Amino acid sequence: MTAQLPPAGHAEVRVVAATPEVARKVAEVLRHCFASAEQRSYPAGTEGGTRLHLTVDTTRAAGPARSWLAASQPSVDDHPEADES
Numbered sequence: 001m002t003a004q005l006p007p008a009g010h011a012e013v014r015v016v017a018a019t020p021e022v023a024r025k026v027a028e029v030l031r032h033c034f035a036s037a038e039q040r041s042y043p044a045g046t047e048g049g050t051r052l053h054l055t056v057d058t059t060r061a062a063g064p065a066r067s068w069l070a071a072s073q074p075s076v077d078d079h080p081e082a083d084e085s
Helices: 021-035 063-071
Strands: 010-017 034-036 040-044 049-061
Touching: 010 063, 021 034, 021 049
Parallel strands: none
Antiparallel strands: 010 049, 034 049, 040 049
8 A cells, every 4th residue: 555645845744752742742833834734643552652643734834934944945056965965
C-alpha cells in the first residue's frame, strides 16, 4: 500500500510525545506559523505516549514562518555546504 501524498504546498506532520500536553504545545506552535487542519491524536505505544497528526498549509504562512520561509529560499548564488552535497 502506497501512502498518499498531501496536496502541493501542504505537509503532514506527526508528533510523538510522552504526554498529550507536550504534543499539543508543539501543534500550537505550528498553528501559529502555518494554517492547519484539525489535529488528530492517538495513543502511542504501550507506555502511554501520544501521537498527534496535523496537516499544515505552507502556502498560507503566518508571522514567524512567513519571514523564515522567505529567508530560507535558495538564491542562484547559494552553494551547498560540503556536508550538504
